[in-house]
Amino acid sequence: MTEYGRSPGSEPWHPSDPLYGDQGWEGQQQYPQQQYQQQAPYGHQDPYAQQQTYAGGPYEQQQSHDPQQYPQDYGQQYGEQQYGQSAGYDTPGYPAQQYDATWETGQAAMPYNAPPADPYGGQQPDLYGTPEAYPPPQPPGRRRAPQQQPVTDWDAEPEEENHPFFTGEDAPGNESERYDDDAYDDDYDDEPDGRRSGRRGGKNGRGGKGEKGKKAKNGMACLVVAVVLVGGVGGVGYVGYKFWQGRFAEAPDYTGAGSGDVQIEIPRGATGYDIGNILKKNGVVKSVDAFVSAQQKNPKGQSIQAGVYTLKKEMSAESAVSMMLNPASQSNFVIPEGKRNVWVYEQIDKRLELKPGTTQGIAKAKANELGLPDWAKNHKNVKDPLEGFLFPASYPVAKGGKPEDALRKMVSRANQEYAKFDLEAKAKELGVDGPWELVTIASLVQAEGTSHDDFRKMSEVVYNRLKPSNPQTYGGLEFDSTYNYIKNQSTVDLSLTALRKYENPYNTYYVKGLPPGPISNPGIEAMTGTVEPTHDGWYYFISLDGKTSQFTKTNAEHQKLVEKFNESRKN
Structure with missing residues (x-):
C-alpha cells in the first residue's frame, strides 16, 4: 500500500469509502462520473467524466489516465482533509467489509455506511455530533512535531543545598580559605537573560552583598547552633547538679541553738514542709529541706502540733525540732474551762502587747461580726454578748496578731463544738x-x-x-x-x-x-x-x-x- 493510493485491482469501489476518488496503482481503479462529481471537493468537475461508463455492476476502466494529468489533490484533499490517512489495504477478491485492520491499529475495521471512527483509535463516537468539532488530523508527512513547552523555574530540578553545614565548605571566619568578592561575583554576572544570579548570595540575593552576605548568614547560623548546644549542655548540667544536690548533698543549715526569741504560729493541718517554710521565713532555720530531714530523723518529729512556739533565731534544724517537741516552748494561749470573758480579754491584751481594755472594747463593738449564731444575738440585759462563746481550748495568739482574729477563732470553735449536741432538739426535750x-x-x-x-x-x-x-x-x-x-x-x-x-x-x-x-x-x-x-x-x-x-x-x-x-x- 502506498501512502495515498490503493492496491491494484478491479474491485468495486463504494462512494462511502474514505479514499473514494483515488486511482489506486497505475490508475486501475474505476469510479462513476456521477458519484465523483458529487464527491469532488470544492465543486470541481472531473475532466475525464466522458470517458467513464457505468455497467450496472463493478466499475470498469474505459480509458487509462496519465497520473500526471490526474488532479493530485482529489485524494489528498478529500482523504487527507477528512481523515488524514488512507483507509488501509483492500485485498482483491474480498469484500471491503471483511477487511480486518486490527493487526495494524488494534481496532476493528470500520464497516461501510458506519459513522467515522475516532481517528485516534477510540471506539466512542464524537460526543459533539459534528465533524467540525475537531480539526481533521494531518497525514504523517504533514504532521508537525509537538510544540515544546518552555522550561519554567518550577520545572527545573531543585537547587542543590549549598549551606556549609551540608556541603562541608568552611564557614565564614575560617582562615583556611578566602575569596575575592569581585572575582566571585564576576563568575555569576553573565546570565543568558542579562540577570545577575542570586543563588549564591549575589548582590540581588538574600545573603546581603555577594559572598560577604553568605558568610555573615552562615556565621550567624553556626553561632545559633553553638548557643543552643551550650545552653542545652548547661541546662542538663544544672538539672543534674540539682538532682545530685537533692539526693546526696546536705541541705544548708545553721549550727548551734540560736539566739534571741521569736514566736511562731503553726496552723492546723500544716505538714513538715509547711512548718519548715514558716520557720525559714521567720529566720529560725536556714532551709526547708534541713528541717524536714531533721523532723524525719527524730522518732517523735511527726507529733508536732499546731499552736504558738517560742523559738530562737538561726538555730539548727535539729535544735528547732527538739524545742518544738518540748512543751515548755509551746506558748499557745489556753482558755481553761469555766473562765469568764473578762479574763480572756486581759490575756489577749497582754500577749498582743495592747493597751488594757482594747480586746474587750473590740468584742463589744464587733460582737455580731465575729461569727455568733443567730440564736445567740440580740438578747436583752446581756452583760457580754460573747460570754459562753470563747470556747475553752488552745489558740495560737502571737505577737503581731489582731484581737478580732483571735476572738473569731474562739467563737468558731464554740460553734463547731455546740453543733455536736443538736441543741435545738435538746432544748425542746428538756x-x-x-x-x-x-x-x-x-x-x-x-x-x-x-x-x-x-x-x-x-x-x-x-x-x-x-x-x-x-x-x-x-x-x-x-x-x-x-x-x-x-x-x-x-x-x-x-x-x-x-x-x-x-x-x-x-x-x-x-x-x-x-x-x-x-x-x-x-x-x-x-x-x-x-x-x-x-x-x-x-x-x-x-x-x-x-x-x-x-x-x-x-x-x-x-x-x-x-x-x-x-x-x-x-x-
Missing part, C-alpha cells in the same frame, strides 16, 4: 427556751461544779429548781456564782442578807429563773452533763473540801451539811 438557755445552764453547771462527776447531778438541780411548782425553791435558783459574776469576783464568804438585797438581772437570789445569759465558758463535759442530766430528785449541793460536791433532796438535809461546812471553816 423544756427550755432554745439553745441559748442550754448554753446558759451549762455555764452555771461549769461554774458550780467541782469535778466532772458533778455535772450531770448539777444540771438536774438546775432543771428541778427552775420549775415554778417545786416545793423547795419555787422557781428560784439562788446560785452564788451568778452574784459573783456580776461582781466580777469569786468568793464563798457571802452574806445571805446582802445577796437578797442586791438588785441585778444576774443575781439569782434577787430574781427567779435563769440569768440573761451565760456566766462563763463551759467545756465539753459541762455541756454533756447539761444535755444528759440525772433524774434522782436532787435540789441542793455543797462542797465541803472544794474538790467534791455532796447532793441532797431536801432543805433539811442541806442545812446539816451547811453546819458541817461552817464548823470546818472555824477550825
Whole structure:
C-alpha cells in the first residue's frame, strides 16, 4: 500500500469509502462520473467524466489516465482533509467489509455506511455530533512535531543545598580559605537573560552583598547552633547538679541553738514542709529541706502540733525540732474551762502587747461580726454578748496578731463544738427556751461544779429548781456564782442578807429563773452533763473540801451539811 493510493485491482469501489476518488496503482481503479462529481471537493468537475461508463455492476476502466494529468489533490484533499490517512489495504477478491485492520491499529475495521471512527483509535463516537468539532488530523508527512513547552523555574530540578553545614565548605571566619568578592561575583554576572544570579548570595540575593552576605548568614547560623548546644549542655548540667544536690548533698543549715526569741504560729493541718517554710521565713532555720530531714530523723518529729512556739533565731534544724517537741516552748494561749470573758480579754491584751481594755472594747463593738449564731444575738440585759462563746481550748495568739482574729477563732470553735449536741432538739426535750438557755445552764453547771462527776447531778438541780411548782425553791435558783459574776469576783464568804438585797438581772437570789445569759465558758463535759442530766430528785449541793460536791433532796438535809461546812471553816 502506498501512502495515498490503493492496491491494484478491479474491485468495486463504494462512494462511502474514505479514499473514494483515488486511482489506486497505475490508475486501475474505476469510479462513476456521477458519484465523483458529487464527491469532488470544492465543486470541481472531473475532466475525464466522458470517458467513464457505468455497467450496472463493478466499475470498469474505459480509458487509462496519465497520473500526471490526474488532479493530485482529489485524494489528498478529500482523504487527507477528512481523515488524514488512507483507509488501509483492500485485498482483491474480498469484500471491503471483511477487511480486518486490527493487526495494524488494534481496532476493528470500520464497516461501510458506519459513522467515522475516532481517528485516534477510540471506539466512542464524537460526543459533539459534528465533524467540525475537531480539526481533521494531518497525514504523517504533514504532521508537525509537538510544540515544546518552555522550561519554567518550577520545572527545573531543585537547587542543590549549598549551606556549609551540608556541603562541608568552611564557614565564614575560617582562615583556611578566602575569596575575592569581585572575582566571585564576576563568575555569576553573565546570565543568558542579562540577570545577575542570586543563588549564591549575589548582590540581588538574600545573603546581603555577594559572598560577604553568605558568610555573615552562615556565621550567624553556626553561632545559633553553638548557643543552643551550650545552653542545652548547661541546662542538663544544672538539672543534674540539682538532682545530685537533692539526693546526696546536705541541705544548708545553721549550727548551734540560736539566739534571741521569736514566736511562731503553726496552723492546723500544716505538714513538715509547711512548718519548715514558716520557720525559714521567720529566720529560725536556714532551709526547708534541713528541717524536714531533721523532723524525719527524730522518732517523735511527726507529733508536732499546731499552736504558738517560742523559738530562737538561726538555730539548727535539729535544735528547732527538739524545742518544738518540748512543751515548755509551746506558748499557745489556753482558755481553761469555766473562765469568764473578762479574763480572756486581759490575756489577749497582754500577749498582743495592747493597751488594757482594747480586746474587750473590740468584742463589744464587733460582737455580731465575729461569727455568733443567730440564736445567740440580740438578747436583752446581756452583760457580754460573747460570754459562753470563747470556747475553752488552745489558740495560737502571737505577737503581731489582731484581737478580732483571735476572738473569731474562739467563737468558731464554740460553734463547731455546740453543733455536736443538736441543741435545738435538746432544748425542746428538756423544756427550755432554745439553745441559748442550754448554753446558759451549762455555764452555771461549769461554774458550780467541782469535778466532772458533778455535772450531770448539777444540771438536774438546775432543771428541778427552775420549775415554778417545786416545793423547795419555787422557781428560784439562788446560785452564788451568778452574784459573783456580776461582781466580777469569786468568793464563798457571802452574806445571805446582802445577796437578797442586791438588785441585778444576774443575781439569782434577787430574781427567779435563769440569768440573761451565760456566766462563763463551759467545756465539753459541762455541756454533756447539761444535755444528759440525772433524774434522782436532787435540789441542793455543797462542797465541803472544794474538790467534791455532796447532793441532797431536801432543805433539811442541806442545812446539816451547811453546819458541817461552817464548823470546818472555824477550825
